[in-house]
Amino acid sequence: MKEFFKVTDLNKVLEYASDFPRLETEDIFLMESRGRMLAADMNADIDLPDFMRSTMDGYAVCASSTFGASEANPAYLTIKGSVPMGESPAFSIGVGEVAKISTGGMLPNGADSVVMIEHTEAIDKTTIEVYKSVAPGQNILEKGEDMHKGQTLVPAGECLRAQEIGLLAAFGKKRITVYKKPVVSIISTGDEVVSIEEMPDPGQIRDINMYTLSGLVEKAGAVPTTYGIVRDDFDDLFEKCTMALAQSDMVLISGGSSVGTRDFTIEVLSALPASEILVHGISISPGKPTILARSGDQAIWGLPGQVTSTMVVFEIVVKPFIEHIGGLSPEHKRHFNPVAQLNRNISSTQGRTDYIRVKLFEKDGILWAEPILGKSGLINTMVKADGLIEIGLNTEGLDEGTKVEVIPL
């Protein structure tokens, strides 16, 4: 029997991520910051709103002027004026007085609440009836109620969504400091692999991995850069790796699933400057024959040749490394995956973590996960899949009806 490499436990592999430094930062326009990782806490330099603001169309009032008002016994109040939008009212109001105000308008001095227009009736140009009392603070935003001066708006390490961008816009943060987007090189290897433009001869296969990996890298918020197909030639792969390390932040070598090509990849990785092979085989399936090396501060991956294995390894193992160097703080991840019920039993091998492709469907108000049949190397199984489910290291299998978390694909 041929001796195989010693596999590393998945969690141990993931721990290596924090050994790699985060990327540098850059200043970008807020308008282009969706999906970027904020590099420094952003704080409120004013109150938001910076004035007492109406949240309704109606009349600004001192709440006490309305106490006891009802349909049967309305309060009669005097219109002192009208608040122009976007301006500070030039007058103040006292007890028994109101000012006409629109949503977003600034309350005049003396007012502490707004009566909705629906609860009033104009008697004449200077008098209204109010049918319902309001409490102080009702239908308004207090100064600083959304954000107080000095509060943290968005913490460093957060991935910016539309709402964080909106909040930063409210404080005029036109340019912000974010981590640079990781640039990830993709090198395809294998004597059987040809460019997708070519018609493959018998025995050849088009370079699927370059396309699939580019898509996954992009989805992970990084920038893919491709280096074409390298034959099983030491000098050629060494040169491409050196170039990729100089031009990017991480290198993915894909293809070459045979033992020979793996050995050969290890040889090249070992020859790179300041290199170390950290992992040679991971306790997951598919994806066992994965290599992780470092050259200086950069990670280099030798990924399995089968495209389906490569996709699983990327989602489960590589992506956390990209997120880490790209500046995403683990506590700011918003990963809440759907949970579904298995629609049949699945068996599994102990001693490794299995990832099973599933299709999701709803029936009788329940979300079901249907394991996808077919050999693991078939890309059509990934096209049919909505996600992956994990079967733990020490689990022999899962029963029909088990609730499983689904990692979206």
Added chain:
Amino acid sequence: MKEFFKVTDLNKVLEYASDFPRLETEDIFLMESRGRMLAADMNADIDLPDFMRSTMDGYAVCASSTFGASEANPAYLTIKGSVPMGESPAFSIGVGEVAKISTGGMLPNGADSVVMIEHTEAIDKTTIEVYKSVAPGQNILEKGEDMHKGQTLVPAGECLRAQEIGLLAAFGKKRITVYKKPVVSIISTGDEVVSIEEMPDPGQIRDINMYTLSGLVEKAGAVPTTYGIVRDDFDDLFEKCTMALAQSDMVLISGGSSVGTRDFTIEVLSALPASEILVHGISISPGKPTILARSGDQAIWGLPGQVTSTMVVFEIVVKPFIEHIGGLSPEHKRHFNPVAQLNRNISSTQGRTDYIRVKLFEKDGILWAEPILGKSGLINTMVKADGLIEIGLNTEGLDEGTKVEVIPL
């Protein structure tokens, strides 16, 4: 009491989407197609793989040569040759013969399976012992097993993920036809709104909505284009709308949450060529004062001024329209939202669909949804939120412990 507009039921509003035509198509590089909607079915013009392929390192064999083989009683087989990667083997094998083969190699004629290298031992250069029998078809992919010639690879209307791109790469589809990305104009209105570069005077507020909406449009797979801030001036808004209709596929007018500004927006929309007001108010909260109009084939939205309301309306109502004109088929949506348990009671008003912001957290293996307190107009509530939950039209509220689907934000 002032008379209000008649609200339209949410489902009725969503039905209008199909009245708008899908956009034109364009040819793009497969490498740049992630997240795009395929415009025509793509079919397999060859088999994948196009030859019988090994999925293991080992020996190609005619399965019958191994029948009965075991550790105690190995089969002795003759090595006929070695299959070079990427080439069609120049020899065939017969009963009692094997060919050395790597993962991805092409099986020689006469072979129907592969014995894994782990289950063999080389005796000398021409003979191996096999310790385990294989069945025909074992450790190989049949010609066409992944995809048969003529099969649909990816149907029209599907949003392309990394795996669909990989499958199309396998068939050499270097350029593909997709729907054009919707270009969505954003016009901000309101006399109180100033550019984010300005320091707002008392009564003024920076233009948050332009930034938030741009982020949401981008997240929905469309291209935002902004037209700055328009004051409450008929000619100005009419001119900006006309320009936006000429330069984009859909127009969003944001801000102007007061009744006066709404009336004014209706006036401008009604004056546009071939225009019709389809919806003036929707039975949802927040987001009731939403306007939907058409001008010819294009949708124009009057969105609420409060940024939080605008975000909810965008997610629930506007996004399906963008997806529709952008070519996404409803049957190809992959929206499987997490389900969480409410951690307290929520009350709701019958006769409208309520959307409640929630924060998600895990405790004791259960995913909990915590409703976010605070007035609905506060943007910090959106920053705290992981998603929205829906409380239906005819529901008075939800009890603690109820399982709720969470729409991610």
